[in-house]
Each structure stands twice: as structure tokens, then as C-alpha cells.
Amino acid sequence: MKRPPVLLAALAVAALGAAGALAATAPAFAANLLTNPGFESGTLAGWSCTGGTGSVVGSPVHSGRFALNGAATTSDNATCSQTVTLQANHTYTLSAWVQGSYAFIGATTAAGDTSTFTPNASGYTRLSVTFSTTTSTSVRIWVHGWYGTGTVFVDDVSVS
Secondary structure, eight states, X not given: XXXXXXXXXXXXXXXXXXXXXXXXXXXXXXXXXXXXXXXXXXXXXXXEEGGGOEEEESSSOSSSSOEEEEEOOSSOOOOEEEEXXXXXXXXXXXXXXXXXXXXXXXXXXXXXXXXXXXEEEEEEEEEEEEEEOOSOOEEEEEEEOOTTSOEEEEEEEEXX
């Protein structure tokens, strides 16, 4: 009965090879699926803001050199958004660091809006919300302030 150790070793090698092949073909999940999530390009590249209410500023920032400045007016809540394509029937977490009165983050999927907000963040505060995709994989990620409540700052937006 000298064969079992050799047979076990052969099975172990085959299992490791199969695991390596699976790892090579499995899709990798990116840490962040957004374009220009920290506004470090110094521009709004990847983001679209309503009514010219969004800009990139050097202060205050949560990290890096730049952040989004959303200047809500009485007629515009300063929505800045981007649309991303995600995997169908998956759950994702949207998070962002926000500062200001009535700062919102959210995701619009085929199933509707999922969002959260803070009524007053005098310093940067992390907001986070979970959402799921359906068979439709197009998701609109958005941030905004509230009508007439002033400026909100947003930095380090993440979808993972």
C-alpha cells in the first residue's frame, strides 16, 4: 500500500491547478467602479452636474487635493451624477464623505432610488447605502444638496 501517498499528492496538485484556472477566469471586482471618484483630476471629468452648480475645489477636502463643491440654490439641489454599468443581480455599496447641510447620496436602478442623507455635517462625515441591480445593469450614482440650504462638499465617492 505505497500508492495512497502518491495518489493523494496527485489529487492535491490537480486541485491546486483547478483552483488556479478558476481564479484566472473569474471576474475581478474593482475596489471602486466610478470615474474620478475623489475628483483628483481637478475637474468634473466623469460627472455631470445640474445647472452649473458643481465645481471642484481645493478646500475643504476629505483626502487628496480636491473635492466636489455642490452649490444648491433655491431652484436647483446641485445634483452631480454619473452612470455606470454594473453586474446584473448583484448588491453594491455606495459610500461618500460629505460635508454641509442636507447632503444626499444615492443610486437609481431599474427598481428605483436608494439613498441616504445627513441633515448637518459640520465636518466630513461618511455616508453609505446598499443597493442591488436587477437584470438591468445601468445605474445612475448621484450626490446632491438641498434647495436653498447652501453648499455641500463631497469627496471619495465609492461603489464597490
